[in-house]
Amino acid sequence: MATTTRNATSDPGRVSFLEELYQGRFRWDLVRDFPVQESADAAAGDKLTEELTALVQERIDPDDVDARAALPDGFLDELGRRGYFALQADPALGGHALSHYNTFRMVSAAAAHCTPVALSLAIENALGAGAFL
Missing domain, CATH: 1.10.540.10 (Acyl-CoA dehydrogenase/oxidase, N-terminal domain)
Known part of the structure; x- marks a missing residue:
């Protein structure tokens, strides 16, 4: 069975914070620190x-x-x-x-x-x- 997403532009084979949020799951492990400018x-x-x-x-x-x-x-x-x-x-x-x-x-x-x-x-x-x- 193929994995589907609710977002037509997302990649169903790659886990992302936004895709998980669309699915109703808040994944803290996918949240990254905001980058620090050199x-x-x-x-x-x-x-x-x-x-x-x-x-x-x-x-x-x-x-x-x-x-x-x-x-x-x-x-x-x-x-x-x-x-x-x-x-x-x-x-x-x-x-x-x-x-x-x-x-x-x-x-x-x-x-x-x-x-x-x-x-x-x-x-x-x-x-x-x-x-x-």
């Missing part, structure tokens, strides 16, 4: 994360963004010019060659101030042209 990688992302934080705090009023349902004119272009929509791409292609962890830190830094900015970064870096470079 110090050299953290240092590589610190400056860029600080620059983004300063830019967002300087240019974005989150209450105004909510009220107008729009980011300020030219802000998305600014993010693009700075290579923030290609965070993991090679610098020769206009990116920053950041790790997944540092890319997450950038999105998290934006989210701490303004969710639409964070969503713009996350979507472009996951599905936009920069993700395919």
Whole structure:
């Protein structure tokens, strides 16, 4: 008898926390510690994360963004010019060659101030042209 799953995209031959949860079983033995970023990688992302934080705090009023349902004119272009929509791409292609962890830190830094900015970064870096470079 073949093993089936409730999730059409999961692998029935591999045990995973999420698949077990779908089956109604909470498996502590499958939960892993959250990874710790290596110090050299953290240092590589610190400056860029600080620059983004300063830019967002300087240019974005989150209450105004909510009220107008729009980011300020030219802000998305600014993010693009700075290579923030290609965070993991090679610098020769206009990116920053950041790790997944540092890319997450950038999105998290934006989210701490303004969710639409964070969503713009996350979507472009996951599905936009920069993700395919």
